[in-house]
Amino acid sequence: MISALWYSARVRAWAAQIALLAGLGLFLWMIVGNTVENLTARGIRTGFDYLWRPARFPISESIIRYDASDSFLWAYVAGLANTLWLSLLSIVFATILGLFVCLARLSHHPVLSYMTGVYVTVLRNVPLIVQLLFWYAIATSVFPAPRAALNPLPGLFLSIRGVYAPALIVEPGGWFFLIASAALFIVALAVGLWSARRARSFGAPILLAALAFWAATNVVLYVALGRPLKLEMPELNGLNFSGGTNLSPEFAAIIIGLTIYTSAFIGEIIRGGIEAIDKGQWEGARALGLSERVVMFKVILPQALRIIVPPMTSQYLSTVKNTTLAVAVGYPELGLVVNTVINQTGQAIESILIMLCVFLSISLSVSLFMNWYNARVALVVR
């Protein structure tokens, strides 16, 4: 009887599992015990009530309004806003640049494609943090003084005090214009897509007509409201610039570094997706007499997207996580704010928990979206 139990695979499996569970429980219990003991020994109070106390430390730049009299909670929110702002900008720029990288790599031009290959290889094999520090060193030591600022594009100035770009000035009526324009765009896109789906062969012209209608209404509205948006160019006044928007050297270094680093990965992901499509698909579509544009947009891209989207999402996700490296150059994103709060209050457990929860919820929501998308585009096998 006993030996039957001893040699039964099921009993053994359950015994092992219960032992594992008990071990983990004991481990957690010990950790909690240790922590409580350590905290009382060091006189650290735990709890989240510090969140409502004034933070009393400055954040050097923030895209939402923050000053030192705001609460710790608001300091975290400001840090998170900076993190999301950095992520959004670098993802958009890196995707555009990555597309060019991919096109240059796939072009049959020998020199251009080789150069892009070198670009991708070098960027992918050097740690991001080294690249960020490198760009920061460039932005703070190689860029010239404002008077001799580099001017690569009209209205864009690179100087040792940071990057100056044109600012969008919203005058009275400007917000109304922006909201109305966005609403009209959604309506035009929805109507355009809906009718394009109804009339298949005329799909593209209908969509274009809807967008042209949107553009025309925009012009009319813009003039009717008395030109409520203006671009303000930065101008050199004496020793510094006035007007325009000023990006700090830290911000500029991170945006440049993250964009360039990520573009190398994105370029390779897109190239991988397009090259993975069987040559027969190109040949078959051409043999049917489809135009090159239709081959690309109706045959190749829909299949390539199915391959591209999953690695692309995880690349976007790691870009969000990579923004935490901004700590190294001192840009106040969430990680740096958390670090400052720990130094100021000693509330290490709470601060780190908040940081972990924020990133976990971002990661989990993106992977939920991914699963939904994958289920949607997955090949339906009949």
Next chain:
Amino acid sequence: MSEQTATYGFMEPQSPPKTARKPFFKLLFGDLLSATLSAVTVLLLLALIPAFNWAVLDAHWTVRSPSDCQSGGACWAFIGAKARLILFGLYPPSEQWRAVLVILLIVGMILVSLSPKLWNARLLAVWGVAVGAMLILMGGGVAGLPPVPTSKWGGLPVTLMLAVLSLGLAFPLAVLLALGRRGRLPIPRAVSIFTIELVRGLPLVGLLFVAAILLPLLLPPGWTIDKLGRTLAALTIFAAAYLAEVIRGGLQGLDEGQIEAAEALGIPYWKMIWHIVLPQAIQNVIPPLTNTAIVMVKNTSLVLIVGVFDMLSAARSATTDPAWPAPSTEAYLFVASIYFVICFGIAIYSRYLERGVAARTHG
């Protein structure tokens, strides 16, 4: 209709048409598109001229005093003057031969392990001995070697040891996590999924904060692990989660029949894993495994954020010497080139391994 089919049937298999090699000029300027691309390329190359001037033509290779570096170009003399600090950190100069020996030992062991023919249990044991020897060499305190505390360790040996140790320690952990996630038992599966998804959802900086700030609070009072050990723990857990997902991919690609056959033969579970499952599963995922290795080598540089003195931190502290005018760019380029050599080396090795696998499976 039938006639047509017949014609197809009689078609001889043709050799692929010869692709004519275009003359070089025509390739570059033959049509509008390639001419435009050539113009773009020329513009890009022109934009690189100032960088080339800075790095080569105007550069200072040797200087009598740091202030000679004031003007224009790159100051490579700075690298010469600071190479010792960047490569070895604050390690006592009189004991530097030990750090050099550690680097040589790691590089030598890696070179020895390159050939897949030598992968066996004995090599694993040799690695164990080598790692022990490295720790003794760096730390000292035995056999007449003066002790060097880990706070004095720094530079390239720290970077290499963090990379090798975190990957080496993470691998068995990753195998367990992957097996747990793929297995039929609910509790190990839940534990594995929870661990993997938790770690993968976090930025490494967050984990390093946990290791540097939180870990001392979680350990029993009186226990102390020094900072290097704690960051190594964070890197190990991070690597384990990513490696586990790669290995899981390999396990998924394994033919179900292999396991069924082993079970039918009555081979015990762990023997089956060691001799049948793992060798095949890992062979299937060599490219992503080496990719993870590259990622981990790059990730060791993040320990700078929690104040561990690796090669990057050493370079950063070298640039703060006020005697030299603004040499940061050169220092980071130097460090970047060392990382590049290591990571690109792994990438090339990965291609070599893939060719080997392809030859064995198709040839």
